[in-house]
Amino acid sequence: MKRFRAFAATASKGQRRAPMLAATALHLYFGAMRQTLASRRRSIMFKRNTLWMVLAAIALVTGGVCTAFAQGESSQKQQSLYERLGGLAPISVVVSDFIDALMPDAFLNANPAIDAARKRVPAPYLKYHVTAMVCQAAGGPCQYHGRGMKASHAHLNITEREWERMVTIFKEVLAKHRVPAKETQELLDIVRSTKADIVASQGGR
Template sequence: MSSMLEKLRLHSVLLALLMMALFGCQSISSPKEDALYHELGGTKGIEQIVDIFIYEIGENEVVVHHFEDTDIDRFREKQIEHLCVLSGGPCEYTGDDMIESHLGMNITETEFNSMTNSLITALDKAGVSLGARNRLLSILAAMRGEIIYR
């Protein structure tokens, strides 16, 4: 069962990347509409997603070591801002850029994929639709190069 779930998650990530390649990625700095924001449940929905995501990170043995010295309250706040902005919501992201915040972490592809799986789990647990989930993942996938091997 776990193997099948992992295959489905990997398939979803690959599908999102394919969709991004085929249709282009909408600008992550200034989304043109707020439909995704509303599909994620607005600010309350995004807060729920981030809270579940933080729990999932804590259970993720592959990546949890990267968060040992992290101010979790600040991390939560910046994740909420970031997802809000990326989904077209009425927020302002006040955190560091992706390259700066991942500098020196040397995140591997395996760790990046593991974090993606933790996010997929959080989105599923929060009841986010498959379409909204894949649109968000395609936006986030565009930042992959700013995160891994830094």
């Protein structure tokens, strides 16, 4: 009988411990689950942050490439000579001064044909056509409607020396208006492109 009571008491203690052990096991299990979930959450956040960093880096690189490309395009689209000279107004002033210097030049007027043309053709008419020609050749919106260079100069019998005198006067006018070297050279190239149609003789007075 004593043994039975002792066994019963031991069994009763075991039954009381069982719920405690089960509760402890559940606590450990859920604790482990929380840690696992927390670890996964950190891993997801790390991957998400890494992704954003990669995307940001790509955006910066792409933006830099686009900017460089845009700058390249901008540099290719340079201003025309017409724009760099300041437009029609400055061009017309330079042409006006050039014609005013050209008309009374004694060396040029020693050519009877040139002298006769100076008296026959009004200076304003000549300025209008030369301004339109330079404006168009420089990339401006003007349209030259005068005669071709060959047709309008053939009867003047312009010599090489007379041509060089005209170029010298043109350079002096450009210098007077402080036209930059690059633009001066481009204007001289335009003028020289007409030489074959204007100069009739390589000799001269």
